[in-house]
Amino acid sequence: MKDSIILLKTLLLSTSQHNIYKHSTDKKRRRRVIGNYVGLACLYLMLIGYSIAMCIGYGESGLIEAAPVMSAIVISTLAFLFTFFKTNGYLFNFKEYDMLMSLPFESRTVTGCKFLYMYIKSLPWYLSISLAMMIGYGIYAHPSPVVYPVWILLSFVLPVIPMLLASFLGFLIARVSSGFRKNNIIQTILTMAFIILCFSLRYIIEAVIRDDQVENTLQSVSEATENAGRVYLPVGWFAGAVRGPVVSDILLLTGVSLLLFVIVFRIVGNSYRSINSALKSHAAAKKYRMNGQKKHSVINAIAYKEFKRLTGSTTYMTNGAIGVILSALFGIVTLILGFDKIVDTVTRNAPFDHVILQPAIPFILYFFIGMLATTACSPSLEGKNYWIMQSLPIEKTTIYKGKMLFNMYLTVPFMVFGILCMGISAKVPVPELIMDLILGVVLCAFSTAWGCVCGIRHMRLDWENEIEVIKQGAAVSIYLLPNMFAVMGLVVLMVFLGMKMNHILLSGIMILIVAALAVASYLRALSLAGRM
Amino acid sequence: MSTKAMLEIKNYSKTYGEGKKAVDDVSLTVESGDIYGFIGHNGAGKSTTIRAVVGVLDFTEGEILIDGHSVKDEEMECKRITAYIPDNPDLYENLTGIQYLNFIADVFDIDAAERETSIKKYADLFEITDSLGDMISSYSHGMKQKVAIISALIHKPRLLVLDEPFVGLDPKATFTLKEIMHEMCAQGTAIFFSTHVLDVAEKLCNKVAIIKHGRIIASGTMEELTEGHSLEETFMEADHEG
Numbered sequence: 001m002k003d004s005i006i007l008l009k010t011l012l013l014s015t016s017q018h019n020i021y022k023h024s025t026d027k028k029r030r031r032r033v034i035g036n037y038v039g040l041a042c043l044y045l046m047l048i049g050y051s052i053a054m055c056i057g058y059g060e061s062g063l064i065e066a067a068p069v070m071s072a073i074v075i076s077t078l079a080f081l082f083t084f085f086k087t088n089g090y091l092f093n094f095k096e097y098d099m100l101m102s103l104p105f106e107s108r109t110v111t112g113c114k115f116l117y118m119y120i121k122s123l124p125w126y127l128s129i130s131l132a133m134m135i136g137y138g139i140y141a142h143p144s145p146v147v148y149p150v151w152i153l154l155s156f157v158l159p160v161i162p163m164l165l166a167s168f169l170g171f172l173i174a175r176v177s178s179g180f181r182k183n184n185i186i187q188t189i190l191t192m193a194f195i196i197l198c199f200s201l202r203y204i205i206e207a208v209i210r211d212d213q214v215e216n217t218l219q220s221v222s223e224a225t226e227n228a229g230r231v232y233l234p235v236g237w238f239a240g241a242v243r244g245p246v247v248s249d250i251l252l253l254t255g256v257s258l259l260l261f262v263i264v265f266r267i268v269g270n271s272y273r274s275i276n277s278a279l280k281s282h283a284a285a286k287k288y289r290m291n292g293q294k295k296h297s298v299i300n301a302i303a304y305k306e307f308k309r310l311t312g313s314t315t316y317m318t319n320g321a322i323g324v325i326l327s328a329l330f331g332i333v334t335l336i337l338g339f340d341k342i343v344d345t346v347t348r349n350a351p352f353d354h355v356i357l358q359p360a361i362p363f364i365l366y367f368f369i370g371m372l373a374t375t376a377c378s379p380s381l382e383g384k385n386y387w388i389m390q391s392l393p394i395e396k397t398t399i400y401k402g403k404m405l406f407n408m409y410l411t412v413p414f415m416v417f418g419i420l421c422m423g424i425s426a427k428v429p430v431p432e433l434i435m436d437l438i439l440g441v442v443l444c445a446f447s448t449a450w451g452c453v454c455g456i457r458h459m460r461l462d463w464e465n466e467i468e469v470i471k472q473g474a475a476v477s478i479y480l481l482p483n484m485f486a487v488m489g490l491v492v493l494m495v496f497l498g499m500k501m502n503h504i505l506l507s508g509i510m511i512l513i514v515a516a517l518a519v520a521s522y523l524r525a526l527s528l529a530g531r532m
Numbered sequence: 533m534s535t536k537a538m539l540e541i542k543n544y545s546k547t548y549g550e551g552k553k554a555v556d557d558v559s560l561t562v563e564s565g566d567i568y569g570f571i572g573h574n575g576a577g578k579s580t581t582i583r584a585v586v587g588v589l590d591f592t593e594g595e596i597l598i599d600g601h602s603v604k605d606e607e608m609e610c611k612r613i614t615a616y617i618p619d620n621p622d623l624y625e626n627l628t629g630i631q632y633l634n635f636i637a638d639v640f641d642i643d644a645a646e647r648e649t650s651i652k653k654y655a656d657l658f659e660i661t662d663s664l665g666d667m668i669s670s671y672s673h674g675m676k677q678k679v680a681i682i683s684a685l686i687h688k689p690r691l692l693v694l695d696e697p698f699v700g701l702d703p704k705a706t707f708t709l710k711e712i713m714h715e716m717c718a719q720g721t722a723i724f725f726s727t728h729v730l731d732v733a734e735k736l737c738n739k740v741a742i743i744k745h746g747r748i749i750a751s752g753t754m755e756e757l758t759e760g761h762s763l764e765e766t767f768m769e770a771d772h773e774g
Contacts, residue, residue, distance in 0.1 A: 003639070006635065006638040006639055007639075010624065010627070010631075010635040013624075013626075013627060013631060014624035014625075014626050014627050015626060016626070019626060019627070019631075020626055020667065023628050023665065023666065023667050024667055024670075025666070025670070026670070095622045096622045096623075096624065097588070098583065098588045098616075098618055098622065099618070099621065099622055099623065101586075101587060101588045102586040102587060102588050102611065102614075102616040102618075103611060103636070103639050104608050104611035104612045104639065104640070105611075105639070106607075106608065273587075273588075273589075273590045274590040276590075277588075277589050277590035277591075278590075462625050462626060462669045464624060464625060464626065
């Protein structure tokens with residue numbers, strides 16, 4: 001126990017922005033810490049606002065009793081997905097592994113502390129959602145006063161089970177991958193496959209039980225959320241505990257979380273060293289023969305370096321390339337099943353003319369592709385290798401042009417492919433399809449350049465673990481969240497305007513607006529790069 | 533002073549993908565009071581051996597004992613008496629030097645007065661006391677190496693394992709470290725370290741092993757091995773024959 005406290009305290013201190021602010025003598029770095037705090041506060045406020053708005057929606061529609069379940073579903077889903085994306089970087093393949101494992105810590109102490117570290121770092125996000133929804137619930141449902149302390153207490157417990165499940169899955173993937181020579185590739189493929197499975201799980205379940213239960217149980221939002229509590233028990237326990245409050249539900253949620261924690265980290269700890277040994281070992285073939293060298297332009301050489309950086313890290317690959325892979329899969333599925341069928345499934349057979357969705361196709365794909373621009377994290381990912389680029393006789397702007405070029409290489413083919421698949425399936429006329437393609441490419445350019453602006457402005461080179469800049473960095477958060485919310489709004493706007501305006505005209509206007517934003521972002525990125 | 537085996541490596545092998553052996557049937561013994569040099573080319577298997585000794589790298593073939601305890605089965609007993617300094621120490625960059633040293637002192641349960649005395653002693657010796665309040669990220673490679681060395685010394689290990697300890701150290705720090713190694717050795721600590729610097733190994737070590745392509749090609753006391761020649765000549769000869 002004492003060992004765990006010492007290690008956990010040090011892990012938290014070693015990534016504490018407050019510690020940097022307190023001890024750093026570099027004014028620029030201290031200013032960046034304040035900037036990070038302000039940026040994070042804005043994001044928390046956004047999340048709180050979104051959660052309260054969701055509660056108001058429930059309250060106004062007389063469904064406020066569904067709020068605890070919905071809060072638990074949102075937190076559990078986010079906790080599961082975010083942990084799954086981070087597990088590889090936090091539990092395995094972390095750079096101070098040698099230092100920690102050579103100290104007298106049990107393997108399960110190291111893994112348990114790494115998990116608790118992940119939990120504490122992500123807790124403010126989950127608390128923002130949960131406590132905001134508790135306030136909304138309090139306003140509309142007027143529950144008994146005892147609900148509030150129970151809700152607050154269980155908000156700390158709720159993310160534990162999904163995080164443990166995600167960590168355990170990450171462990172299983174690492175264990176399977178460690179048996180292969182190309183363990184990095186196997187780990188990436190398995191992780192991606194599982195993420196894709198998660199995204200499509202809802203539709204798979206619906207397809208399996210469509211005929212009997214789903215049509216009936218999904219008649220109302222309230223019933224649907226209640227149903228979720230029966231499928232995933234912790235959600236039901238949470239709802240029961242805060243609505244009752246039911247003591248058995250409180251004890252079940254807390255007890256199972258604790259028990260699962262002990263079991264998972266006993267299992268993980270047992271084979272932790274062997275997995276890490278295998279993952280960190282790089283078999284040397286020593287068969288290289290010098291031949292077939294090619295010359296590339298500087299900008300393409302940088303883009304190629306970025307490609308190798310992406311494919312060389314499971315964490316970066318699963319976070320950076322998942323959007324383009326999902327977009328390609330979405331395009332293929334649409335082409336096979338048909339645009340109408342997909343729309344019917346997503347909108348539950350809502351009666352409307354599907355043609356109005358056609359102008360929104362590039363934005364639907366951009367929702368996936370723009371999820372994360374590699375340019376948002378690649379400046380920070382240089383980390384300790386920053387000196388390499390800095391010491392080479394290359395203009396700073398060229399370095400970032402190369403990074404942007406790589407993101408274009410990565411995103412444009414998938415955007416074009418996705419639009420063609422969806423466009424053909426939706427029978428979009430050729431002139432409109434061409435406009436959609438242009439809009440798609442322009443969106444990629446905007447994502448690339450805007451990501452680069454965020455990446456340079458919030459560059460952080462002193463990270464301990466690459467996940468800190470890939471998943472939690474200020475650059476990525478500031479790029480990702482407004483971008484995601486804006487896209488969702490734009491999809492709605494395109495559908496709305498599509499009913500009133502000609503498709504080509506609407507796409508033309510959007511192309512001009514997005515192109516202007518892309519050019520402005522590009523010039524800003526170059527200007528920031530030039531000043532470095 | 534009576535000697536006893538502090539580190540025993542028995543028939544240790546490490547295989548990476550496709551059955552290729554990075555280390556093949558390595559056996560050696562380091563006794564208390566020994567300064568044992570482990571020399572070889574880049575990629576010869578030195579770090580793979582050292583990482584297994586300190587419990588970082590898993591292995592299936594052979595046995596490694598520290599003061600009679602098995603690295604595989606009695607991990608904690610081994611780690612409590614061992615200190616390891618890697619060739620390129622990855623310390624927590626966002627801690628200050630003193631925060632990092634306190635972390636290590638906490639791990640080894642060193643009381644406040646004792647840690648203060650030993651941190652001060654070694655920090656003064658390595659002339660780094662003034663910088664202990666600064667972030668490790670602001671340190672040079674040599675300064676990080678010094679912090680790693682101090683962290684290894686403050687808990688008075690009975691086995692000190694160092695991977696290329698002199699890389700990045702300034703001449704004064706190199707001299708200080710050698711003095712400390714002699715002092716520890718006189719007190720009965722066993723020291724096992726890898727190096728490329730043959731002159732240093734020759735002057736510092738009483739025993740040496742030469743590893744090539746994962747196999748020990750020569751080992752023994754310095755006198756037995758060199759037979760009046762320089763270590764460099766011996767190494768080149770063994771390398772040529774091996």
